Each structure stands twice: as C-alpha cells, then as structure tokens.
Amino acid sequence: MIPSIPQPKSFRAMYAAYIVMFFVYLVMPLAVVAIFAFNDSMFPSLPWGGFTMDWFFNPTEPRLGLFHDGRLLESIWTSFFIACWVTVLSVAVGTTNAFLFERRDFPFKSFLYMLMLLPLVVPGVILGISILVFSSTIANWLENSFGIDVEFLRPSTFLVIVGQFSFIATITTLVIAARLRKFDTALEEAAQSLGASRLTAVWTVTLPYLKPAIIGAAIVAFLMSFENFNTTLMLVGSDQPLTIAMYGRLREGSTPELNALSLLLMAVSGGLALLSVFVQREKD
Amino acid sequence: MNLRAATQLSLFLLLAPLLVWLIGLIILPHADMFAISLRERVALRTYEFSFANYTEFFTEPLYWRTFARTAIMSTLATALTLLISFPVSYYIAKMLRGRLKAFLFLLCLVPFWVSELVRTFGWMILLRESGVFSNLLQWVGLADGPVEMLYNDATIMVGLVYTSMLFMVVPLVTTLDSLEDAQVEAGYDLGGNAFSVLRTIIIPHAMPGIVSGCIVVFMLTLGNYLTPVLLGGKDNLWFTAQIYTQFITRFNWELGAAFGFLLLGLSSLIVWTGLKLSRQTLTETMG
Numbered sequence: 001m002i003p004s005i006p007q008p009k010s011f012r013a014m015y016a017a018y019i020v021m022f023f024v025y026l027v028m029p030l031a032v033v034a035i036f037a038f039n040d041s042m043f044p045s046l047p048w049g050g051f052t053m054d055w056f057f058n059p060t061e062p063r064l065g066l067f068h069d070g071r072l073l074e075s076i077w078t079s080f081f082i083a084c085w086v087t088v089l090s091v092a093v094g095t096t097n098a099f100l101f102e103r104r105d106f107p108f109k110s111f112l113y114m115l116m117l118l119p120l121v122v123p124g125v126i127l128g129i130s131i132l133v134f135s136s137t138i139a140n141w142l143e144n145s146f147g148i149d150v151e152f153l154r155p156s157t158f159l160v161i162v163g164q165f166s167f168i169a170t171i172t173t174l175v176i177a178a179r180l181r182k183f184d185t186a187l188e189e190a191a192q193s194l195g196a197s198r199l200t201a202v203w204t205v206t207l208p209y210l211k212p213a214i215i216g217a218a219i220v221a222f223l224m225s226f227e228n229f230n231t232t233l234m235l236v237g238s239d240q241p242l243t244i245a246m247y248g249r250l251r252e253g254s255t256p257e258l259n260a261l262s263l264l265l266m267a268v269s270g271g272l273a274l275l276s277v278f279v280q281r282e283k284d
Numbered sequence: 285m286n287l288r289a290a291t292q293l294s295l296f297l298l299l300a301p302l303l304v305w306l307i308g309l310i311i312l313p314h315a316d317m318f319a320i321s322l323r324e325r326v327a328l329r330t331y332e333f334s335f336a337n338y339t340e341f342f343t344e345p346l347y348w349r350t351f352a353r354t355a356i357m358s359t360l361a362t363a364l365t366l367l368i369s370f371p372v373s374y375y376i377a378k379m380l381r382g383r384l385k386a387f388l389f390l391l392c393l394v395p396f397w398v399s400e401l402v403r404t405f406g407w408m409i410l411l412r413e414s415g416v417f418s419n420l421l422q423w424v425g426l427a428d429g430p431v432e433m434l435y436n437d438a439t440i441m442v443g444l445v446y447t448s449m450l451f452m453v454v455p456l457v458t459t460l461d462s463l464e465d466a467q468v469e470a471g472y473d474l475g476g477n478a479f480s481v482l483r484t485i486i487i488p489h490a491m492p493g494i495v496s497g498c499i500v501v502f503m504l505t506l507g508n509y510l511t512p513v514l515l516g517g518k519d520n521l522w523f524t525a526q527i528y529t530q531f532i533t534r535f536n537w538e539l540g541a542a543f544g545f546l547l548l549g550l551s552s553l554i555v556w557t558g559l560k561l562s563r564q565t566l567t568e569t570m571g
Contacts, residue, residue: 007478015375022372023388026395026449029406032416036409043414093301100298110567115306117566121499121555122310123507125524126544129531130313133541137316166309227399230509230524234531246401250514254405262402273397277390 037259056260066260075245079226082157082241086164086225091218094172102180119167128234131163156237163231168224172217179213212279219276223269321541337542354523355550358505361444365452365501368445373456389457396450404514407443408434435517443511448504452497459493495562499555506551523547
C-alpha cells in the first residue's frame with residue numbers, strides 16, 4: 001500500500017475516490033454557508049432567490065445587513081476586546097512558563113509540568129463552571145464579611161477573559177517552549193561575555209529568536225479566544241461576545257445575515273491562520 | 285545583590301505567574317466545585333454536608349441515562365472518526381509527496397480555523413427540512429416531499445465526527461509519516477498481503493498517534509455542547525446541556541457541580557485508561 005508496491009488499478013481508483021469524497025465532506029458545510037450569504041431571500045435555505053449583497057450592506061430592517069447591525073457589531077467589539085486581553089495575558093504567561101520549564105530546575109518540576117497540561121484534558125464547560133463557582137464563592141464571602149459587592153466576580157467580561165485564559169495559556173506555553181528548546185544557549189553566553197548583563201542578553205538575543213513563536217502563539221490565542229463557546233457560555237455577563245450572540249440568533253431562527261457574518265469570520269480567521277503558518281515556517 | 289540571590293529571585297519571578305494561574309484558576313476552582321457538590325440546601329442559605337446530589341444522579345433515570353448516552357455516543361463518534369480519518373491520513377502521509385502532500389494536509393486544517401458554530405450552522409443549512417439535501421432528493425425524485433434530516437442521532441454523529449476530524453488526522457499523519465517505506469516493502473517481501481501488513485506493521489507503528497488522537501477526540505466530544513444541542517434539538521439530551529440547565533436555568537449549582545464532577549471523573553478515567561493501555565504519559569502525548 002505504498003506507491004512502490006503495485007496495486008490493482010481499481011483499488012487505486014477507489015482509494016482516490018474516497019479521498020475526494022472526504023474533502024467534499026470537509027468543505028461542503030463551509031461552502032454552503034458562504035454561498036447562502038448572497039441569497040436574496042429571508043432564510044438561508046433553498047430556493048435560491050438570486051444574488052444580493054444586502055446581507056452585508058443593506059441599512060434597514062427587516063433585511064438588515066451585517067455592517068449596519070449595531071448589536072452584532074457590538075458583540076464583535078466585545079469578542080475583540082476579550083481576545084486582545086486573553087492574547088496578551090496568555091502570551092506573557094506562556095513566555096515566562098517557557099523560560100521556567102526549559103531553563104530552570106526546581107522541586108516538583110515534572111509534577112507542575114503535568115499540572116500545566118491538565119487544562120487541555122478538562123472539558124471547556126467544566127472549566128467554565130468551576131471558575132463561575134469559585135469566583136462567586138469569593139464574591140459572596142466579600143459581600144458577607146465586608147459588605148462590598150465586587151461586580152466583576154459575577155458573570156462578566158472579566159470572568160470570560162479569565163476563563164479563556166485558563167486553558168489558552170497552556171497552548172501558548174507549549175508553542176513558545178518548543179521554540180525555546182531549539183535555542184543554542186551559547187549565543188546568550190556570547191552576548192554575556194561581550195559585556196551584556198543577563199537580562200540584556202535575553203532581551204536582545206533570545207527574545208528576537210523567539211519572536212516567530214510568540215507571534216504564532218498570539219495568533220492562535222486570539223483565534224481560540226474569538227471562537228470559544230463552551231467556557232464563555234458559562235461565564236458571560238451582560239455584554240455578549242460574538243459566539244454567544246450568534247448562538248442566540250441561531251436558536252431564534254436565522255437570516256442570511258448570519259451567513260454573511262460567518263463568511264467574514266472565515267475570511268479573517270483563514271487569513272490569520274495562513275499568516276501563522278507563514279510565520280512558523282520562517283523559523284525553520 | 286549576589287548572583288545566588290539574583291538567581292533565586294528570577295526563579296521566583298518565573299514561578300509566580302505559573303502558580304497564580306494553576307492554583308487560582310485550575311486547582312482552587314475545581315476543589316471549590318467539588319466542595320459545593322457535596323452539600324445540600326436544607327433551608328434558605330443553610331447547607332449541610334451530604335451526598336444527596338450524587339444520590340439524586342443515580343436515582344433519577346433521566347440523569348444517568350443522559351450520562352451513559354453521552355459516553356456511548358462519544359465512544360462511537362471516536363471510533364468512527366478513527367475509521368474515517370485513518371485511510372485519509374495514510375494517503376496523505378504515505379501515498380503523496382511534496383507540494384500536493386503539504387497542500388492536502390493544510391486543506392485538512394482549514395475548516396477548523398472557523399468557529400464550531402459556523403461549521404454546525406453549515407450542517408444545519410444542508411440537512412434541515414428546507415435545506416440543500418432535502419431539495420436535492422426531491423429534485424432527483426427520491427423523495428416526494430421535504431425531508432427533515434436534523435434532530436436525530438445520526439445527524440449528531442455526522443456533526444461530532446466532522447468537528448473531531450482535525451484532532452485525529454494531525455497525530456495520525458505525524459506518526460504515519462515516520463514509518464519507513466522499507467518496512468512496508470519488507471512486509472510484502474516476506475509474503476504478507478495488504479491486510480497482514482496493515483495489521484502487523486502499519487497499525488502497531490501508528491499506535492501512539494491512534495491513542496493520542498482518540499483521547500483528544502473522546503474528550504472533546506464528551507465535553508461538546510453546540511453540536512448535540514443545535515443538531516439534536518430539544519429531545520436529544522447531552523450531559524453538558526444538563527450541566528448548563530442545572531447552573532443557568534434551574535440555578536441548582538449543587539447538583540450542577542456534582543454533574544460537572546462526574547463528567548470530569550469520566551473523562552479523566554477514559555484518558556487515564558487510554559494512556560495506561562498504550563503505555564504513554566500525558567507529558568508525552570500532549571507536551
């Protein structure tokens with residue numbers, strides 16, 4: 001079953017057909033979402049009503065276009081705000097973790113490393129509810145003991161950021177640590193023997209070397225935060241991020257506006273994903 | 285400040301973010317959730333230690349049946365994902381070379397940069413009563429009227445397998461890539477046929493990839509919320525949806541926390557068993 005072993009022609013043809021079918025299966029749902037964004041009809045379904053750009057640009061109800069829909073635009077902004085914070089926090093912690101695990105020895109190192117991996121195998125809903133429970137325990141305690149009401153410890157944008165950070169930090173750590181592992185410490189030592197302090201050496205030699213991984217980790221963190229649903233659902237406050245707002249509309253019965261939005265998301269995240277592949281490739 | 289003190293200080297500075305994160309956001313919240321699952325509301329704002337929430341889970345058939353159903357369907361979805369993606373991964377890893385190989389591998393990843401919501405939405409457009417497949421069937425003449433293909437178990441399965449595909453294909457391609465062509469050829473030279481070569485050479489070699497793929501897919505499927513709820517409709521219960529109901533709709537956090545702990549227990553047990561059976565460690569598979 002490798003190219004050098006002769007196989008019956010019919011088998012090869014069947015195998016190739018299976019691969020083609022697989023990719024059709026993979027692409028089909030995304031293709032229909034994209035196509036129906038241009039359907040001139042109130043519903044994202046057949047019959048095809050002709051081509052229109054209304055679902056992007058029409059300024060009035062009932063065929064409100066995406067770029068005029070205040071509520072949706074607001075939720076995009078909320079998601080963007082959350083994703084920026086999650087990215088900054090998890091890249092920062094990911095970088096310190098990478099230095100810690102790759103460069104240092106300390107008691108319980110392998111135990112802490114395993115603990116650091118755990119968020120990857122805890123279902124998102126459970127991460128969400130555990131943080132919800134814990135933060136409200138703290139909030140209740142503060143309220144009962146001191147009479148202060150700390151609003152951000154109740155479901156809120158703050159909790160969403162914290163909840164997403166709790167597992168995305170693991171991913172950024174793994175990405176940055178993988179790159180740091182390949183770094184030749186002799187370069188840092190050379191900088192130090194030329195008179196640089198340790199911190200200067202890290203800042204001017206090691207960090208620039210890590211840059212592709214840091215950018216890559218940042219893109220991954222941003223995308224994962226932007227599209228997260230399970231953890232966000234449990235922690236969301238009055239400002240709805242995009243995924244939650246879209247979910248609400250999907251349940252109400254959707255219009256092709258959602259398709260238009262999905263197409264926009266595909267374009268943006270596809271572009272970012274390609275960028276991250278490109279940045280990662282540069283390093284090798 | 286001498287060198288030793290500086291080293292100590294920098295170690296402390298590097299440790300601090302890790303410990304704040306792990307203790308504050310992972311360990312304490314889970315411990316607190318466990319504590320809450322072990323109490324019972326006896327009066328307004330008065331709680332007592334009890335196993336009542338766990339007893340309720342086992343005595344109420346709806347709860348444990350949903351739990352079992354979620355576990356069984358996740359297992360089935362994992363097996364199906366493996367079955368579908370193995371030939372594809374093998375094709376990409378061993379039958380193709382160069383550009384086409386890289387391109388198809390990248391193509392496998394592309395759908396997964398789009399949010400799960402969009403992917404599920406795509407399936408809804410395809411499968412609903414007024415959807416693409418229903419119209420296609422009528423147009424071809426295989427159906428007389430609209431066909432509703434949403435809201436059943438088969439549809440949930442299609443969605444779950446679709447969502448999980450990436451997490452199976454990537455580890456499989458990686459392990460199969462490292463299999464030497466010569467080993468496969470040797471298998472044929474020694475008189476093996478396609479089946480025996482697959483059974484004795486290819487699958488054993490791919491085992492680490494198979495196990496890590498299965499663990500991740502099972503874990504993600506078990507914890508999935510969107511796909512079962514959107515494609516399965518109201519009657520098709522998924523355990524995460526039960527947790528959501530207890531927390532957000534009923535505001536019964538005690539029972540919800542118990543459910544959360546049971547789900548966490550199940551997923552940890554399966555991951556642990558998978559690692560033990562394949563003699564791998566979490567650090568090796570995930571790190």
